[in-house]
Amino acid sequence: MPLALVADPAPPATTADRPDGAAAVLRVVLDHGPVGRGELSRRTGLSPAAVSRHSTDLVGLGLVREAAQSREPARPGRPRIPLEINTTQHVAAGVHIAAPYLTFALTDLRGRVVVHERIARPQGADAAWVAAHLPGFLRRHAGERSVLGVGAVTGGWVDPALGTVVENAALGWHEVALRQELERATWLPVHVEGHAHALAQAEYLFGAARGTDLVHLFAGNVVDAAVIAGATPLRGRRNGAGGIAHLPVPGSADPCPCGATGCLQATVSDRALAARAAAEGVIAEPDLLLLLAAARDGDVRALELCRYRLRLLAGAVSLLLDLMNPQALVLTEAVTVHLPQLLPVLHAAVAERGPRAGETVVRAGSFGAETLAVAATAPVLAAVHQDPLGLRTVRSAR
Numbered sequence: 397m398p399l400a401l402v403a404d405p406a407p408p409a410t411t412a413d414r415p416d417g418a419a420a421v422l423r424v425v426l427d428h429g430p431v432g433r434g435e436l437s438r439r440t441g442l443s444p445a446a447v448s449r450h451s452t453d454l455v456g457l458g459l460v461r462e463a464a465q466s467r468e469p470a471r472p473g474r475p476r477i478p479l480e481i482n483t484t485q486h487v488a489a490g491v492h493i494a495a496p497y498l499t500f501a502l503t504d505l506r507g508r509v510v511v512h513e514r515i516a517r518p519q520g521a522d523a524a525w526v527a528a529h530l531p532g533f534l535r536r537h538a539g540e541r542s543v544l545g546v547g548a549v550t551g552g553w554v555d556p557a558l559g560t561v562v563e564n565a566a567l568g569w570h571e572v573a574l575r576q577e578l579e580r581a582t583w584l585p586v587h588v589e590g591h592a593h594a595l596a597q598a599e600y601l602f603g604a605a606r607g608t609d610l611v612h613l614f615a616g617n618v619v620d621a622a623v624i625a626g627a628t629p630l631r632g633r634r635n636g637a638g639g640i641a642h643l644p645v646p647g648s649a650d651p652c653p654c655g656a657t658g659c660l661q662a663t664v665s666d667r668a669l670a671a672r673a674a675a676e677g678v679i680a681e682p683d684l685l686l687l688l689a690a691a692r693d694g695d696v697r698a699l700e701l702c703r704y705r706l707r708l709l710a711g712a713v714s715l716l717l718d719l720m721n722p723q724a725l726v727l728t729e730a731v732t733v734h735l736p737q738l739l740p741v742l743h744a745a746v747a748e749r750g751p752r753a754g755e756t757v758v759r760a761g762s763f764g765a766e767t768l769a770v771a772a773t774a775p776v777l778a779a780v781h782q783d784p785l786g787l788r789t790v791r792s793a794r
Contacts, residue, residue: 413446421450422459422784426506427607430463430478451479457787458485458542459505459780481505488780489534489584490547490772492591493517493526495566495617500533501769502543507602507777511537512769523561523574527581534582544787545585547594547775548574551618554590555635556775561588562635565653566617587775592638593629595728595761596622598774601781603762605724611716613640615709615729619661623720643715645708664708666730673701688734702731703741710745713758717746728761736760 414420420440425431428439436447454460461482483504492499494517501512513533518525526548534543552564559575561567578586589597596612599605612622621638623630630637641661648658650668662668670682678697679686690698709727717725732739739760746758763770780787 412443413449414442417442417446418450418453418785419782421447422454422781425454425460425479426481426601426781429460429480431480432478436479454784455479457784458482459784459787483508484541486542486544487538488545488547488773488776489530489538489543490549490769490774490776491526491530491578492768492772493548493550493567494768498526498529499768499772500529501772502537502541503770503773503777505777505780507598507770507774509766509769512766512772520568523569523572523577526574527577530578530582543584544780545587545776546578546582547771547773548578548586548588549591549594549771549775550574551591551614551616551620553636553639554588554593556587556589556593556631557635559586559588564618585776585779587779589775590620590622590635590638591616591618591771592620592622593631593635594771594774595763595767596624596629596726597778598770599724599726599762600624600627601774601777602770603726604759605726605762608723610724610726611720611722612726612728613709613712613716615664615666615705615727617666619665619712621712621716623722640712640716643712645711648708660708660712664705669701669705673698676701684730688730691731691735699735699738702735702738705729705731706738706742707745710742710749713742714746714749717757718750722757725758726761727758728763728767732760733764733767 421436424436424439433447437444459482460479462477463480483506486505487502487510490501497514497516499512499514502510504510550561550564553562555562561569561572561574563570575586575588592612592614595614599610599612609625614620619641621640642654643660645658645660645663648663650662651657652659652662666684670684670687673679673687674682679690687698691702713725761767
């Protein structure tokens with residue numbers, strides 16, 4: 397039997413307060429706002445006094461605000477004004493670091509992209525080169541809004557606790573002290589995170605599968621996975637959980653830098669798919685965007701290569717479904733972003749491997765063309781929503 401991650405949905409017993417009381421209030425406002433204090437008490441299990449205290453703190457920090465246009469029905473006494481997320485005072489900043497380019501972004505507290513920029517990354521560019529571009533981006537776009545911190549997200553093996561990129565072969569990085577470089581450049585709190593974990597956090601907070609136990613599978617030039625269970629990311633030693641790049645793909649003979657052949661990443665990555673398309677004469681050069689454009693224009697061979705990738709990914713999807721039995725498995729990759737009509741190909745390929753609830757559990761990522769921008773800032777937003785009162789410490793330290 398697969399391990400079930402489904403949490404007990406029963407509401408908590410009413411208590412005067414609890415250690416994560418402020419975070420619980422903020423989460424309910426995020427999911428259900430505008431919401432009144434009575435409803436907050438019911439949904440969080442906190443006493444009305446505790447809800448009132450936490451609400452006052454969150455308003456004071458600029459994380460929530462009173463919704464002036466939405467009031468609860470009139471009752472005797474003071475009017476009851478619901479609370480909503482304050483999307484005007486703060487922003488989260490971030491940079492997503494990929495081999496071909498960097499994506500800089502600002503998002504509001506709902507994870508909505510305010511602005512993003514993309515610049516080419518020269519071959520061999522190091523962390524200092526990345527850090528040098530952040531201050532200018534913030535000066536151009538942050539304006540009068542408070543920047544809560546900087547997310548730094550990339551693929552491969554990342555250690556958030558140390559703020560280092562342990563290994564990213566596509567970048568040529570090994571044991572890179574990324575947090576140290578970005579903090580030196582910005583004087584802001586920096587949250588370093590792996591790509592799959594960052595997107596899992598974003599899906600949990602803001603996506604279609606919000607609030608559920610989920611597995612996130614990312615397939616780009618890096619292929620990896622992340623798990624959130626009981627609102628907590630499963631990380632493993634040095635954040636190594638989810639490393640599925642070297643799962644074997646039956647029938648594949650594609651060489652992998654690890655020395656083996658037929659590894660998942662070497663077979664289904666963006667780079668591998670584009671190279672295959674160029675070798676077969678579908679596109680003039682190995683560029684995934686050219687392949688996707690040809691597929692959108694109805695090129696039969698391009699469409700078949702896109703379907704081929706989804707059928708190969710179905711093996712990893714099926715394995716993760718069997719292993720984790722999540723409430724949702726979210727796949728983020730370019731084919732389903734640009735050609736969402738092909739998602740049933742994945743569902744059918746998963747169904748061929750056994751009786752699973754593929755169509756109801758397996759879904760495409762929630763953020764479309766803004767995926768990298770959302771991923772960049774997700775670690776900052778996750779930290780804020782996990783410990784909103786931690787902003788007091790950040791403010792007093794600056």
